[in-house]
Amino acid sequence: MECIQPASGLTVALDPIMRATGGVWVAHGSGDADRVSVDARDHVAVPPEEPAYTLRRVWLSRETEERYYYGLANEGLWPLCHIAFHRPVFRLRDWESYREANQAFAEAVLEEAGGGPAFVFIQDYHFGLLPRILKERNPNLSIAQFWHIPWPNRETFRVFPWKEELLDGLLGNDLLGFHLRYHCANFLETVDRGLEAMVDTEHADVWRGGKLTRVRPFPISIDFERHVQEARGVAVAVHTEEWRRELGGVPRFLGIGIDRADYTKGIPDRLWAVDRLLEICPEYRGKLVFLQVAVPSRTRIGEYQRLNQELENITREINSRWASGTWRPVILCHRHLPQTELMALHRLSSFCMVTSLHDGMNLVAKEYVASRTDEDGVLVLSNFTGAARELGSALLVNPFSVDEMADALRRALTMPREERRRRMRALRRVVRENNIYSWAVNVMRAILEVEQPFCASYERERDTLAMAAGL
Numbered sequence: 001m002e003c004i005q006p007a008s009g010l011t012v013a014l015d016p017i018m019r020a021t022g023g024v025w026v027a028h029g030s031g032d033a034d035r036v037s038v039d040a041r042d043h044v045a046v047p048p049e050e051p052a053y054t055l056r057r058v059w060l061s062r063e064t065e066e067r068y069y070y071g072l073a074n075e076g077l078w079p080l081c082h083i084a085f086h087r088p089v090f091r092l093r094d095w096e097s098y099r100e101a102n103q104a105f106a107e108a109v110l111e112e113a114g115g116g117p118a119f120v121f122i123q124d125y126h127f128g129l130l131p132r133i134l135k136e137r138n139p140n141l142s143i144a145q146f147w148h149i150p151w152p153n154r155e156t157f158r159v160f161p162w163k164e165e166l167l168d169g170l171l172g173n174d175l176l177g178f179h180l181r182y183h184c185a186n187f188l189e190t191v192d193r194g195l196e197a198m199v200d201t202e203h204a205d206v207w208r209g210g211k212l213t214r215v216r217p218f219p220i221s222i223d224f225e226r227h228v229q230e231a232r233g234v235a236v237a238v239h240t241e242e243w244r245r246e247l248g249g250v251p252r253f254l255g256i257g258i259d260r261a262d263y264t265k266g267i268p269d270r271l272w273a274v275d276r277l278l279e280i281c282p283e284y285r286g287k288l289v290f291l292q293v294a295v296p297s298r299t300r301i302g303e304y305q306r307l308n309q310e311l312e313n314i315t316r317e318i319n320s321r322w323a324s325g326t327w328r329p330v331i332l333c334h335r336h337l338p339q340t341e342l343m344a345l346h347r348l349s350s351f352c353m354v355t356s357l358h359d360g361m362n363l364v365a366k367e368y369v370a371s372r373t374d375e376d377g378v379l380v381l382s383n384f385t386g387a388a389r390e391l392g393s394a395l396l397v398n399p400f401s402v403d404e405m406a407d408a409l410r411r412a413l414t415m416p417r418e419e420r421r422r423r424m425r426a427l428r429r430v431v432r433e434n435n436i437y438s439w440a441v442n443v444m445r446a447i448l449e450v451e452q453p454f455c456a457s458y459e460r461e462r463d464t465l466a467m468a469a470g471l
């Protein structure tokens with residue numbers, strides 16, 4: 001039996017918080033050993049070697065998972081919210097499964113809370129209906145939700161067939177968080193035009209049926225200090241040597257891209273930008289290698305299978321155009337790598353490309369910066385990531401323009417050491433200061449501000465949370 005941390009920004013961000021609070025994480029049991037690892041209450045303590053919190057498993061049928069998770073959430077809401085020129089797909093049966101799955105999670109949460117007051121922190125766009133169900137069944141719960149992806153403008157959202165039900169579901173929250181103020185503003189406007197509710201734009205509050213929902217921005221981040229410590233550790237040094245060997249010695253210039261293989265991440269255009277660079281700057285031929293790590297994701301969805309095929313085709317085309325001797329300009333790697341191995345790649349590279357067409361935040365950008373304890377390396381970052389709002393010292397690019405990205409690569413490769421250091425220092429300062437703990441503290445502070453009628457067990461819960469957050 002193996003315990004694997006998936007390649008997902010959400011889990012990377014939340015694991016340290018769960019460790020600090022020692023709470024219960026209610027999650028779908030999708031692994032093939034999940035059923036044998038739980039106790040009679042569907043609980044399993046994690047991490048196995050040093051348990052710090054509890055996973056409460058929720059079981060979904062294969063069909064519900066297919067329709068609610070792959071269908072409604074990932075073929076409907078994901079493209080709808082990212083506006084990445086992929087038409088969302090809406091099927092009534094998917095929506096029904098989404099309802100069903102939200103209900104199943106509600107039962108588990110209500111059981112864990114045992115009728116008393118508790119703090120419930122819901123993650124992401126898979127649970128738009130959950131807050132309302134919880135609030136109706138147990139008004140003593142303090143409920144917060146974080147929406148990890150963008151919220152589109154109201155015009156875009158209008159095409160969602162069950163918009164009123166979804167918006168009403170989300171307004172069951174006491175607190176609703178997005179990465180950016182811009183996403184909050186989009187949400188408020190969507191509610192204002194789409195639902196009977198009073199929207200106080202100035203304070204970013206919504207009143208519906210006498211109930212208040214606060215809508216706030218919380219730009220998510222990473223565990224900077226832990227990342228830095230690991231980046232300096234032995235495992236990273238070992239992986240660095242392994243990669244040196246695998247690459248046949250480090251090329252004169254190594255560029256990297258690290259993503260879940262997702263059409264919102266802008267990987268094809270990024271590869272074409274490398275191609276364009278080789279075309280306009282012949283001096284990099286034979287010297288530059290671009291390593292794209294694209295871990296397969298959501299492969300049950302046709303769009304994602306097509307993307308993997310497209311990446312193979314583009315890589316083959318670019319390589320056949322430029323290869324000479326043993327040199328190939330593009331290496332495509334589909335492996336899921338441990339964080340320490342990703343850190344080794346961060347540290348070996350001259351530049352890292354994060355060129356999402358649209359991204360709520362993007363943690364890869366922050367991880368790259370945290371790994372560069374040597375204050376070197378250049379981050380080429382899409383203007384359309386949430387991270388771009390904080391990481392202004394990166395080379396910001398329009399990911400829809402291959403020429404602009406090629407030009408940014410040329411700048412990155414010719415940037416004097418002093419400028420690289422200056423920029424990287426500024427980037428590191430931002431990520432050090434706004435780390436995952438300050439994100440969590442800000443969320444918790446906001447949820448603690450939600451007023452609840454006095455109740456001794458609520459006060460106890462409140463104190464535990466405040467202590468975990470160091471408030």
Ligand code: ADQ
Nearest residue numbers: 007008009010012148259295336337359360361362363364
């Ligand atoms: P994601 O779309 O998953 O997250 P991102 O924030 O970039 O995107 O996080 C990806 C995570 O997976 C990173 O921690 C990265 O290191 C890891 N990863 C990528 N490739 C990997 C590989 N080959 N092997 C192992 N790990 C790999 C969603 C939103 C984002 C938002 C996060 C957090 O789409 O916008 O930043 O949630 O809120």
